[in-house]
């Protein structure tokens with residue numbers, strides 16, 4: 001990989017984009033139905049993950065787990081599923097369950113347990129212990145006390161996490177089609193393969209808009225369900241107030257004394273929106289289940305075949321493809337390190353430009369911020385696919401794609417960090433007659449440094465996960481060997497690849513949290 | 524073991540025999556405490572901060588197990604009881620905490636309903652998961668503490684005094700034979716603390732409940748209690764009928780023996796005593 005090659009890549013991409021324009025929507029109906037399938041996949045995958053994570057989290061939270069063994073087991077499952085990227089699950093499941101959305105749904109379901117399970121367990125652990133002790137003192141059993149006093153404290157976080165994950169999964173399911181696991185990724189892939197670039201761009205832009213729209217809606221829904229200020233208050237109206245009415249702003253529900261004593265809770269605006277949300281969800285779930293053809297329901301023997309394939313992953317076979325395994329893994333690591341570094345160089349100026357306390361002109365930071373928001377909407381593998389089609393197979397397009405994604409993400413993190421910098425030392429430095437640049441290096445950067453370091457570590461962690469799947473779309477790294485081994489039915493090697501990815505990702509995560517711990521102590 | 528059979532009518536309702544408690548960190552919180560509490564007695568437990576009052580209360584409903592000695596409540600050897608038996612005892616023993624122990628995000632009604640869990644079989648979640656007649660009962664108890672009009676308000680929107688009244692209603696929901704109250708009014712302002720304590724003790728007297736209450740307000744203790752027990756450094760240093768007891772006798776409890784052996788007044792002495 002040469003730097004000249006890296007920068008030459010951008011002109012190839014520019015040429016590709018020129019060939020894509022203008023987008024051609026002749027396949028629109030196909031694109032729309034694939035987009036809808038993508039959404040249903042995300043919904044079903046998230047639902048599966050939540051259903052599994054919920055019981056799992058009680059085993060994985062210190063204050064609710066039955067014993068140490070269950071604790072270790074549940075935490076282990078959570079760590080495993082988080083470390084193995086969804087696209088890798090998808091590639092394996094496509095072989096096991098056949099091409100189609102089912103493989104994608106299961107992949108999303110499994111991988112999402114990693115995040116959802118962890119967040120759920122943390123929410124349970126963070127619950128105040130006092131109400132539980134009070135419950136136990138009334139003679140409640142362990143699980144009665146947990147449901148009555150720990151769970152209500154955790155539910156807002158649980159709902160928020162699930163919605164947030166749904167968001168992430170819409171984005172993720174858009175690319176699962178690249179390995180044949182259903183959704184719009186499939187259309188993008190085949191359009192690119194048949195060199196039908198305008199049609200590929202049409203599909204990309206549709207899913208891009210849908211992703212942004214979903215993100216917008218889900219953040220609105222999350223805010224309305226979870227916002228502490230939105231909690232309605234029910235108050236008995238005084239004599240002077242004539243009838244049931246709501247005061248607009250503070251969402252107070254005034255009821256008469258009789259209504260207050262009804263055995264069924266009164267309909268506050270919170271309850272109403274909660275009931276509506278549940279119904280919307282149930283209806284969407286029903287439609288999703290009706291629309292997506294899942295052979296799992298039609299034949300049970302089918303499950304047997306699938307299981308046989310999954311079972312062949314163990315024991316992992318490290319010998320057959322030993323050298324490919326080593327080169328693939330080191331290539332993935334190299335891609336992750338290089339793209340994190342290059343991305344950081346782009347992200348720092350972008351981050352400075354989009355923080356309001358550093359750039360004085362409003363136009364500049366608002367403009368940069370909005371541009372970044374838009375670019376972050378594009379799933380990274382779509383960018384990778386574009387780069388691979390423009391430049392051919394290999395690690396260079398993969399690295400470039402990850403570099404761009406890193407830049408978009410890091411610049412937001414950096415901007416947020418800069419905006420949190422304490423202004424008083426800055427004023428002190430300005431008072432000495434320093435220039436803006438001197439002040440930047442003298443006070444802003446040193447203050448932001450610990451946060452920056454932990455963000456870089458986080459980004460490295462994310463990029464390592466991504467670099468292991470880049471190979472699946474031809475972007476270099478170990479993913480290539482994974483896909484190859486699945487194609488030629490060498491599932492022992494597949495198992496070895498999955499195992500190595502798990503070990504490396506987990507190791508980086510441990511190193512990262514260790515460094516963050518050291519940094520925290522230093523402060 | 525006939526002793527180990529639950530007996531609602533047992534008298535004395537509580538028997539502590541020579542209990543000592545040493546925490547894993549080495550603190551000796553209770554030092555050979557023995558007490559017998561007859562049914563229907565209202566006992567106030569007083570003593571300096573750290574003298575072991577909370578620890579003693581927690582032994583009575585089995586939240587703590589003694590290092591040595593035995594605790595019998597309603598005929599059940601709580602200090603050795605299995606979980607199932609402990610629950611049986613706890614069902615009949617209400618516990619009111621200084622910090623209330625309410626579920627902040629839940630409504631008052633739901634908090635009160637949770638007091639009935641010991642009588643129910645499955646975990647519950649939300650007001651609607653409780654049977655209707657229990658909901659009706661919960662309203663009655665809220666009425667009794669004067670909060671029926673706040674039934675559907677979230678617990679964290681209430682004042683401290685109201686919160687403690689909800690906690691009292693939750694204890695009533697248990698229909699307890701005995702009430703343990705650990706500084707029930709210590710986190711309230713003077714005015715509401717008077718009201719809440721009066722309410723608590725009035726209900727307990729009406730229901731003929733046995734009460735063990737730790738308190739810092741000595742006049743209140745003297746006004747309501749049948750019996751005063753003072754703890755100092757984990758030992759019982761005062762155990763007298765409240766009749767004929769005056770504040771001077773009680774003050775001794777709040778004194779510490781310093782290194783020279785001479786009793787000295789401590790800065791922890793409640794203001795109500797140093798003023799009088």
Ligand SMILES: Nc1ncnc2c1ncn2[C@@H]1O[C@H](COP(=O)(O)OP(=O)(O)OP(=O)(O)O)[C@@H](O)[C@H]1O
Pocket residue numbers: 546547548550551552570571572573574575576577578579
């Ligand atoms: N869980 C525990 N682990 C270790 N030591 C404890 C624990 N609980 C209490 N102690 C210690 O036991 C002693 C008695 O504590 P306790 O809480 O019973 O005192 P108290 O009389 O209730 O005081 P206060 O009036 O401040 O509530 C104290 O020295 C305390 O530090």
Ligand SMILES: [Mg+2]
Pocket residue numbers: 576577578705706
């Ligand atoms: Mg105490």
